Amino acid sequence: MxxxxxxxxxxxxxxxxxxxxxxxxxxxxxxxxxxxxxxxxxxxxxxxxxxxxxxxxxxxxxxxxxxxxxxxxxGLGSADHPGPLQQAFIDQQAAQCGYCIAGMIMRAQTLLERTPHATDDEIRRYMQPNLCRCGTHMRILAAIRQVAAGTQS
The missing domain is CATH 3.10.20.30 (Beta-grasp domain)
Structure with a gap:
């Protein structure tokens, strides 16, 4: 056990x-x-x-x-009450097929917990190990930037 x-x-x-x-x-x-x-x-x-x-x-x-x-x-939120990063992914329409999104969100969450106002270069470098086959990387980066900039909707 x-x-x-x-x-x-x-x-x-x-x-x-x-x-x-x-x-x-x-x-x-x-x-x-x-x-x-x-x-x-x-x-x-x-x-x-x-x-x-x-x-x-x-x-x-x-x-x-x-x-x-x-x-x-x-553990970040629910469908009715998404966490800030989850909401940003919704706002930016960052999911196409959605398969990679949970992993993307969790990698981004760990970045923003240690570097709340991460720069674009920091975000890109940190997110590099996670792949999106649909090609929504730009929307994913925009969602992370939204939280890093503190511009939640």
Missing amino acids: ITLNVNGVSHTVDADPSTPLLYVLRNQLRLNGAKFGCGLGQCGACTVSVGGEPVFSCLLPVVAVGERPVRTVE
């Missing part, structure tokens, strides 16, 4: 220690924001925050989480 703190709630799960965190989040905790994209840590669709750092949850064995808190896109 492994105990995880996910979005501020303690969960005890029965999982093989080598099971990727992504599978525990999706299959056992029913948190489906993080997506399986490549399974190789090359696309970022599975990005979540672990201890305030963005991680590819498809690569991180659940046992490696330890005591660090896990935060998923579901």
